Amino acid sequence: MPGLSPGMTVSFNDDRERTIAHMLRFVALRLVMALPTLWAVLSLVFVLVRIVPGDPALVILGDQATEEALVALRHRMGLDVPLWDQYLQFMGQVLRGDLGQSMVRNRPVWGEVATVLPYTLELTFLGIFLGVVMGLPLGVLAAQHRGGWIDAVARWTSLLGLSFPAFISGILMLLLLAVELPWFPVIGNAPFNNPPAHLRALVLPALNLGFIMVAYVARVTRSGMLASLSEDYIRTARAKGVTARLVVWRHALRNALIPVVTVVGLYFGILIGNSVLTEIVFNRPGLGKLIVGALNDRDYTMLQGLMVIYALVVVVANLATDLAYGAVDPRIRVR
Amino acid sequence: MTVAAVSAPKGIAGRALGNRSLMAGLVILALIILLAVLAPWISPFDPNDQDPVLSLGAPNAEHWFGTDFFGRDVLSRVIWGARVSLFVGAVSTAISMLVGGTIGIVSGYLGGRFDQTVMAVMDVLLSFPQLIMGLIIVALLGANLGDLILAIAITAVPPFARVARGPTLSLKERDFVEACRALGFSNGRIMLVHILPNVLDDLIVMGSLWLATAIRTEASLSFIGLGLPPPTATWGSIIREGFENLLDAPWLAVFPSLAVLVVMLALNMIGDGLRDATDPKAAVS
Numbered sequence: 001m002p003g004l005s006p007g008m009t010v011s012f013n014d015d016r017e018r019t020i021a022h023m024l025r026f027v028a029l030r031l032v033m034a035l036p037t038l039w040a041v042l043s044l045v046f047v048l049v050r051i052v053p054g055d056p057a058l059v060i061l062g063d064q065a066t067e068e069a070l071v072a073l074r075h076r077m078g079l080d081v082p083l084w085d086q087y088l089q090f091m092g093q094v095l096r097g098d099l100g101q102s103m104v105r106n107r108p109v110w111g112e113v114a115t116v117l118p119y120t121l122e123l124t125f126l127g128i129f130l131g132v133v134m135g136l137p138l139g140v141l142a143a144q145h146r147g148g149w150i151d152a153v154a155r156w157t158s159l160l161g162l163s164f165p166a167f168i169s170g171i172l173m174l175l176l177l178a179v180e181l182p183w184f185p186v187i188g189n190a191p192f193n194n195p196p197a198h199l200r201a202l203v204l205p206a207l208n209l210g211f212i213m214v215a216y217v218a219r220v221t222r223s224g225m226l227a228s229l230s231e232d233y234i235r236t237a238r239a240k241g242v243t244a245r246l247v248v249w250r251h252a253l254r255n256a257l258i259p260v261v262t263v264v265g266l267y268f269g270i271l272i273g274n275s276v277l278t279e280i281v282f283n284r285p286g287l288g289k290l291i292v293g294a295l296n297d298r299d300y301t302m303l304q305g306l307m308v309i310y311a312l313v314v315v316v317a318n319l320a321t322d323l324a325y326g327a328v329d330p331r332i333r334v335r
Numbered sequence: 336m337t338v339a340a341v342s343a344p345k346g347i348a349g350r351a352l353g354n355r356s357l358m359a360g361l362v363i364l365a366l367i368i369l370l371a372v373l374a375p376w377i378s379p380f381d382p383n384d385q386d387p388v389l390s391l392g393a394p395n396a397e398h399w400f401g402t403d404f405f406g407r408d409v410l411s412r413v414i415w416g417a418r419v420s421l422f423v424g425a426v427s428t429a430i431s432m433l434v435g436g437t438i439g440i441v442s443g444y445l446g447g448r449f450d451q452t453v454m455a456v457m458d459v460l461l462s463f464p465q466l467i468m469g470l471i472i473v474a475l476l477g478a479n480l481g482d483l484i485l486a487i488a489i490t491a492v493p494p495f496a497r498v499a500r501g502p503t504l505s506l507k508e509r510d511f512v513e514a515c516r517a518l519g520f521s522n523g524r525i526m527l528v529h530i531l532p533n534v535l536d537d538l539i540v541m542g543s544l545w546l547a548t549a550i551r552t553e554a555s556l557s558f559i560g561l562g563l564p565p566p567t568a569t570w571g572s573i574i575r576e577g578f579e580n581l582l583d584a585p586w587l588a589v590f591p592s593l594a595v596l597v598v599m600l601a602l603n604m605i606g607d608g609l610r611d612a613t614d615p616k617a618a619v620s
Contacts, residue, residue: 040459048471159607163599165551167558168592171578175585273466277555281578291467292559295474307463307471314462 023326030322034315041311046090049304050083090304099305104297109305112290117309118192120286124275126206128264131213136253136260138214139221143229144248154218161215166274170208170281177204205282209274213267220263224256231255257328265321269314357608363601367594371417380408382415382568393586400590403576412568413591419569420595423484424550430488431549432542435495440526440534442496443503454500457493465490469552473561480563487552491545498541499534506530536613543609547602554595570595 057073058065065073074080081089093100099109142154178184184204185197192198228234229252237251238244276288287306294302370377385405394401400409442453460468468490476482506512507530515525556562557571558578565572570591577588 037459037462040455041462044459044463048475051475159600159603163547163596163603165554165595165599167555167578168574168595171574171581171588171592175581175589179582179585269462269464270466272464273555276466276470277558280559291470295470295561303471303474307467310464310467311462314464318462 127209130210135217143225228255360604378411427487431491439496439499443500544606
């Protein structure tokens with residue numbers, strides 16, 4: 001990877017207006033590019049939910065249902081029109097932000113999602129935050145003291161983090177820090193209107209997600225730092241008399257951040273899966289419990305709505321990753 | 336095979352043998368596979384024998400890992416569970432390696448619009464969180480052994496396709512492939528005999544890491560309650576039963592959890608070691 005000369009960054013700061021214009025164009029371009037993906041993912045959701053074996057109406061009403069009741073329910077659910085019409089209706093609904101009615105709970109899917117979404121969002125964002133805040137310094141220090149004890153700590157932390165299934169690390173944390181040592185509540189559910197209790201209930205689940213993320217972040221930070229510390233511009237900076245700390249934490253780290261952003265973006269899919277498991281272990285409300293409930297109840301409309309939400313989240317996360325590249329690496333902005 | 340030597344420099348075996356983490360991982364994995372294979376002979380009790388008197392018994396000299404709610408011996412269940420977990424993991428990884436590898440090589444080799452379409456489909460599949468995809472497919476297909484394996488395999492096809500496609504794209508421009516074409520070899524023969532051996536290294540490294548993911552996915556699905564139906568012992572389902580009695584009998588969840596963890600550690604050590612051994616750059620630096 002060619003080194004990014006520190007001088008380049010300076011010239012961009014000089015020309016702020018042009019940079020902002022570039023940034024806006026970059027954002028607009030990425031937004032437009034995300035649309036086909038979104039369309040394809042939504043189509044996949046439609047197909048997946050439609051290939052469920054059996055008649056959803058029969059599943060809901062049971063074997064005893066009369067033919068009239070079945071026909072009426074199919075009509076109400078829009079299942080009695082050709083597939084093509086169903087597809088257009090589905091796309092139209094999603095575009096209007098309407099996720100339909102839950103088949104089992106008889107409430108709007110969006111309402112159910114909106115009630116628990118804040119819990120999942122705060123959990124995942126705090127998880128990412130903890131992962132980056134702990135993983136970056138660990139990776140930097142490991143690269144700086146290569147072969148030393150902190151490098152060994154980083155290696156074992158990464159190995160453990162990559163190895164732990166989220167529900168197992170969750171269970172062990174729960175046993176250790178909530179049951180044996182009663183530092184944290186066993187149940188991770190506390191209302192938002194009680195901030196201290198709410199935060200206390202959030203710590204362990206977020207740590208659980210963060211711990212696994214540290215593994216990924218520390219690993220790529222370490223190898224990125226090792227690569228960038230051997231670049232010519234680092235030697236130049238050292239020769240100029242830049243302090244060691246500044247060389248490592250500003251000059252080298254800036255270049256090593258690009259693979260870290262990639263990993264955080266790639267990790268998002270894993271993070272969502274892990275948040276489902278974490279929510280189950282810590283008995284937290286959230287999308288995870290909602291989707292497991294929908295699977296058990298065969299609530300197909302709820303399932304469909306949740307998949308749309310997950311698809312949106314992933315597309316937005318990919319977009320955010322692309323934008324973060326632009327923020328980290330000016331060369332990408334320019335194109 | 337001279338072609339394979341192009342990407343595989345001398346001394347991979349030597350470096351692999353010298354790699355401590357790789358060897359340690361292999362030894363641990365071999366021991367666990369041995370335990371799983373020998374389950375009928377070495378498991379101290381029948382994994383499904385119930386004894387209400389022993390319900391939720393703590394670990395003791397007779398039942399090393401304690402007994403579960405139905406009084407079943409947890410050690411025996413963990414040993415038998417290893418069979419299911421390793422089998423599901425290995426078969427599903429093999430399937431996704433085969434299917435994904437084929438898709439990646441064919442798509443990369445043929446190129447053009449076909450390649451674009453295939454990779455666009457892979458990207459869409461990839462954009463769903465793996466566990467969510469697994470959950471939905473299992474829920475749709477049902478939870479017998481074959482469908483569970485299929486569900487886990489499907490989620491891993493796109494990553495394998497990508498790994499196989501990357502090197503194929505550059506390999507097909509190389510002189511030796513050009514020479515093969517000039518000699519009139521069929522596309523099938525070129526892909527199978529001349530490209531595959533060069534991609535195999537990457538696929539195998541990826542496979543060892545995905546084996547861990549597959550075993551983890553199976554355990555996660557069972558833990559959520561979408562795995563094989565009871566009374567079949569799988570690591571995920573034993574942990575789930577343990578989790579339901581976490582406060583009264585923590586050992587129920589802890590021992591099978593440690594079993595999963597040990598296998599994950601072994602596989603990740605193997606994966607890391609293999610990567611170092613097959614990537615000369617990583618080994619030198």
